[in-house]
Amino acid sequence: MGQGGEPRRVRAHDGELGAAVARAQEGNEAAFAVAYRFVQPALLGYLRGLVGDDAEDVASDAWLEIARDLGRFKGDGAGFRGWTATIARHRALDHLRRQKVRPRSSVLEQDVLELPGPHSTHDQALESISTEAALELVGGLPRDQAEAVLLRVVVGLDAPSAARVLGKRPGAVRTAAYRGLKRLAKQLGVQGVTDDGPRTLGESK
Numbered sequence: 001m002g003q004g005g006e007p008r009r010v011r012a013h014d015g016e017l018g019a020a021v022a023r024a025q026e027g028n029e030a031a032f033a034v035a036y037r038f039v040q041p042a043l044l045g046y047l048r049g050l051v052g053d054d055a056e057d058v059a060s061d062a063w064l065e066i067a068r069d070l071g072r073f074k075g076d077g078a079g080f081r082g083w084t085a086t087i088a089r090h091r092a093l094d095h096l097r098r099q100k101v102r103p104r105s106s107v108l109e110q111d112v113l114e115l116p117g118p119h120s121t122h123d124q125a126l127e128s129i130s131t132e133a134a135l136e137l138v139g140g141l142p143r144d145q146a147e148a149v150l151l152r153v154v155v156g157l158d159a160p161s162a163a164r165v166l167g168k169r170p171g172a173v174r175t176a177a178y179r180g181l182k183r184l185a186k187q188l189g190v191q192g193v194t195d196d197g198p199r200t201l202g203e204s205k
Contacts, residue, residue, distance in 0.1 A: 013038055014077030021080050025070055032070070036063065039081060043088050045154040049138045049146050050092040058095050062088040082161040085151060089165060137187050138180070144172075145180030152177045 017038045023031030040059065047055035047062075065087050073083055135154070138146050151162040152173070159170040166173060 014081075017077030017080060018075075019077075021070075021073070021077065025073070032067070035080070038077075039084050042081070042155045043084060045135055046085060046150040047088055047092055048135060049150045049154075050089070051095055052139065054095060058091050059088065061095075062091045065091065078158070078161065081155055082157055082165055085155050085157065086165045089147075137184055140187075141180045141183060144176045145183070148173045148176035149180040149184070153181070 017035060020031045020034040020038065024035055040063075043062070044055055044059055047058050051058050062084070066084055069087075073080065075083065138149055141149065147166060148162065151157045151165055152159070155162075157165065159174045162177075163170040163173045
């Protein structure tokens, strides 16, 4: 798990996050606050891509559920990020249903998404995608691509974890993220995400 497909910046904190979660499960409120600070920025970025300006409200609902069910969580720091993303996604979809706003449907068929895609794109896109402008552009992607990019690059999940959150196969998530990142790179005017191997996305900054 996590051999290069997951952004290093997020992965580096998983040991500390896992330790904080374990202490929080024993009732340590300060440790829960630490876990919250680790996870919230990425979770908010993910939710912004799903529900726009309502992200903070949806995140609050998600954290109430996370706090309530914390005792049931089993896993490490990376697992906690996947678990919290799953809860946040469910709250976001509930919110969209209540508003009678249908999430954007994909223009790509599932079998097209099964094509293999290189995963190194995700690391290379991290710097560009973490800017506000890039996050706004993510909202213009087809829904499957937007969610895959947000989970892989912003939340920092590896393909199997992101696939569990979305209820899809890892290959589909990898390919959707790759296609989304290629489209974003084009919009951002950044060279480097190409079919023959991503190179230096973000270097032009």
